[in-house]
Amino acid sequence: MTATQIDLLQSAGSASQANLSISAERTEVNAIVARGIEMIYQSGAERFRALKNIDLDVKRGDIQLLMGPSGSGKTTLLSILAGILTPTAGSVSLLGEEIFKLSGSKLAHFRLQNIGFIFQGFNLFPALTAIENVEVALNLKGIRKGAARQQALGLLDQVGLSQQAKRHPQDLSGGQKQRVAIARALAGNPRLIMADEPTAALDSHNGHAVIELLRNLAKEKGRTVLIVTHDPRIIDVADSVAYLEDGVLKAGAHR
Amino acid sequence: MASIARKNLFEDIPRFIVAQAGIVFAVSLVTIQVGILKGFTRSTALLIDQSSADLWVASKEMVHLELTSPIAAEKVVQAQKVPGVERAEALMIRSSVWRSDSGLITPVRIFGFDPDSRLFAGWAVSQGKLSAAKQPFSVLVDRSSLKNLGQTQLGEQGKIGTLPARIVGLSQDTQSIVSSIFIFTSLENANAYATAGLNTSVSCTRQTKGDLTCTNNFENAPLDGVAAPLTTPRSLSISDPISYVLVRAKAGQDLQQLKQRLEAALPNTRVYTQAEIADQTRVYWSDRTGVGFILSLGATVGFVVGMVIVGQILYSSVTDHVREFGTLKAMGASNWVIYSVILEQAMWMALLGYIPSMAFCLGLGAWTQTAKGIMILITPATAGGVFMLTVVMCVGSALFAVQKVTRVDPAIVFKA
Numbered sequence: 057m058t059a060t061q062i063d064l065l066q067s068a069g070s071a072s073q074a075n076l077s078i079s080a081e082r083t084e085v086n087a088i089v090a091r092g093i094e095m096i097y098q099s100g101a102e103r104f105r106a107l108k109n110i111d112l113d114v115k116r117g118d119i120q121l122l123m124g125p126s127g128s129g130k131t132t133l134l135s136i137l138a139g140i141l142t143p144t145a146g147s148v149s150l151l152g153e154e155i156f157k158l159s160g161s162k163l164a165h166f167r168l169q170n171i172g173f174i175f176q177g178f179n180l181f182p183a184l185t186a187i188e189n190v191e192v193a194l195n196l197k198g199i200r201k202g203a204a205r206q207q208a209l210g211l212l213d214q215v216g217l218s219q220q221a222k223r224h225p226q227d228l229s230g231g232q233k234q235r236v237a238i239a240r241a242l243a244g245n246p247r248l249i250m251a252d253e254p255t256a257a258l259d260s261h262n263g264h265a266v267i268e269l270l271r272n273l274a275k276e277k278g279r280t281v282l283i284v285t286h287d288p289r290i291i292d293v294a295d296s297v298a299y300l301e302d303g304v305l306k307a308g309a310h311r
Numbered sequence: 312m313a314s315i316a317r318k319n320l321f322e323d324i325p326r327f328i329v330a331q332a333g334i335v336f337a338v339s340l341v342t343i344q345v346g347i348l349k350g351f352t353r354s355t356a357l358l359i360d361q362s363s364a365d366l367w368v369a370s371k372e373m374v375h376l377e378l379t380s381p382i383a384a385e386k387v388v389q390a391q392k393v394p395g396v397e398r399a400e401a402l403m404i405r406s407s408v409w410r411s412d413s414g415l416i417t418p419v420r421i422f423g424f425d426p427d428s429r430l431f432a433g434w435a436v437s438q439g440k441l442s443a444a445k446q447p448f449s450v451l452v453d454r455s456s457l458k459n460l461g462q463t464q465l466g467e468q469g470k471i472g473t474l475p476a477r478i479v480g481l482s483q484d485t486q487s488i489v490s491s492i493f494i495f496t497s498l499e500n501a502n503a504y505a506t507a508g509l510n511t512s513v514s515c516t517r518q519t520k521g522d523l524t525c526t527n528n529f530e531n532a533p534l535d536g537v538a539a540p541l542t543t544p545r546s547l548s549i550s551d552p553i554s555y556v557l558v559r560a561k562a563g564q565d566l567q568q569l570k571q572r573l574e575a576a577l578p579n580t581r582v583y584t585q586a587e588i589a590d591q592t593r594v595y596w597s598d599r600t601g602v603g604f605i606l607s608l609g610a611t612v613g614f615v616v617g618m619v620i621v622g623q624i625l626y627s628s629v630t631d632h633v634r635e636f637g638t639l640k641a642m643g644a645s646n647w648v649i650y651s652v653i654l655e656q657a658m659w660m661a662l663l664g665y666i667p668s669m670a671f672c673l674g675l676g677a678w679t680q681t682a683k684g685i686m687i688l689i690t691p692a693t694a695g696g697v698f699m700l701t702v703v704m705c706v707g708s709a710l711f712a713v714q715k716v717t718r719v720d721p722a723i724v725f726k727a
């Protein structure tokens with residue numbers, strides 16, 4: 057073996073090391089990395105291109121807003137970023153994991169471990185009390201019985217609803233319901249929170265309370281939060297805002 | 312999992328009650344149809360099952376217990392001589408009409424046998440005594456048949472044909488649902504009843520070649536005719552027609568071999584074991600009459616109705632909660648978690664439908680048995696089978712409802 061050959065090998069080795077550190081750094085910085093997302097809805101003969109070649113990076117610990125007019129594709133993008141909807145093309149990496157390379161059940165398990173959801177319509181089980189709704193999420197994550205009850209109570213306390221633990225959703229105000237839903241989303245301490253229009257069904261007072269809560273809970277634990285909204289009041293708490301229009305993403309300013 | 316299934320079920324109490332009423336109805340329908348079929352087939356061979364004869368000697372033409380050609384009473388004597396036979400007895404079955412004092416007439420089937428022996432009459436006598444049937448013109452009837460004969464109690468008297476018949480005892484669990492009312496009495500009485508109301512005359516004509524051809528004529532006596540003076544029924548002669556020879560084998564006999572010896576010794580007969588004649592009778596009634604088919608059809612309808620009801624209820628319950636189920640899936644719950652919630656709901660519906668149904672059917676069966684003499688036979692096997700069927704019905708419906716949540720539609724989960 058000649059000296060030049062050894063040199064070459066050594067330089068090859070250091071190059072691959074550099075690559076490794078780059079990819080490690082990328083997962084370190086970005087909790088969400090989306091590349092080339094395309095979504096085409098096919099209904100009958102009609103094809104509708106809802107998302108057009110979207111790239112998005114969300115930094116760890118950031119509150120990322122996704123704004124845009126109704127029908128612009130926000131919910132579609134959120135569903136894809138959460139691994140609920142498979143895009144026509146493109147890739148999504150969450151916390152360093154290429155989620156669409158996972159099998160269906162692995163992906164479901166990934167969501168269970170890492171993502172908390174908040175919905176515009178709250179999506180609470182009407183037959184269950186506030187605390188039971190939170191317990192269900194804990195049960196799913198393998199926390200059972202007494203431990204689940206204890207943790208559920210703690211979570212309700214964090215959202216200021218420990219007094220309402222035994223109430224059914226129908227006996228709670230919209231703001232209270234959304235706080236129960238937030239407590240449920242926080243169950244099991246996920247690193248990502250994904251919220252679709254969390255304040256759209258709330259009046260401004262309750263909306264504000266929910267936003268405050270989201271911000272505090274996110275910042276406190278260094279969670280990454282993706283919020284789809286039309287609500288301009290949320291802009292104040294966001295680290296970064298992206299705009300969608302007709303399926304095209306226009307990255308906004310990072311603050 | 313926090314009890315989503317149960318909570319969902321009881322969320323809307325009126326709907327739950329309507330659903331359970333539907334399931335109770337369906338399960339009861341299945342149970343009653345199966346119970347009637349079982350009770351019916353059992354009742355057709357009750358007398359055979361309760362007899363203690365090892366073998367039944369019958370005419371070759373026998374179709375079922377009550378449909379056979381007569382054989383001569385001398386076959387009893389012949390059978391008694393066959394080696395291996397411990398005891399042989401005559402059983403006579405005849406049809407007639409019962410006439411109550413109030414003028415009600417009812418077709419009856421008369422069973423004549425030896426009241427001193429229990430070879431035929433293995434059943435329980437709930438009132439009176441079996442031996443009382445030895446007295447002239449005395450009979451036993453099933454306690455459930457009294458009303459149908461237009462009678463009310465022991466000691467009353469009606470008429471069979473033109474002859475008097477006093478009810479001296481009540482038997483229990485003897486009446487076949489499909490038959491005329493059974494009358495139990497001694498061979499002598501039965502023989503008298505069988506020929507009662509008949510005037511016999513012999514007319515003979517001399518043929519050209521000098522042969523004498525004689526014909527026995529049996530004619531019905533005029534209904535309002537003067538009753539013949541009552542005489543004690545005569546004992547059977549060897550030429551009198553009977554229906555069966557009941558045989559008890561000596562201890563340790565091979566029944567199949569004894570059967571063959573009897574058939575060889577008694578020409579134009581066929582010999583059945585107790586199980587054979589019981590089966591032949593049951594199969595006749597359940598298959599040849601279509602009753603079995605009709606009742607099975609009823610049970611099937613019950614099953615389908617139940618399936619549709621449970622399916623409908625579960626489907627609408629799942630539809631009502633499709634967003635919550637979708638939310639669970641979005642959160643990362645496996646399909647199995649969702650299915651198990653729906654299955655648990657189905658199992659609760661099955662259980663809470665089955666228990667009241669079974670209680671209802673047992674109560675109904677007790678009533679029909681005492682009031683109508685119709686047996687709805689719910690054996691532990693039937694009860695177990697119906698439970699399995701209820702579970703299958705509910706789980707089948709659940710599988711139908713599950714398809715609603717096999718995939719999450721983000722449009723539903725994220726709906727405002």
Ligand SMILES: Nc1ncnc2c1ncn2[C@@H]1O[C@H](COP(=O)(O)OP(=O)(O)O)[C@@H](O)[C@H]1O
Pocket residue numbers: 097098099104106124125126127128129130131132133722
């Ligand atoms: N399942 C679907 N099939 C067909 N078109 C759909 C479907 N879901 C959404 N769309 C269309 O895609 C576009 C974007 O929808 P959506 O992501 O819900 O927008 P937003 O959340 O911004 O209001 C809309 O025009 C909508 O009609």
Ligand SMILES: [Mg+2]
Pocket residue numbers: 130131132725
């Ligand atoms: Mg939307």
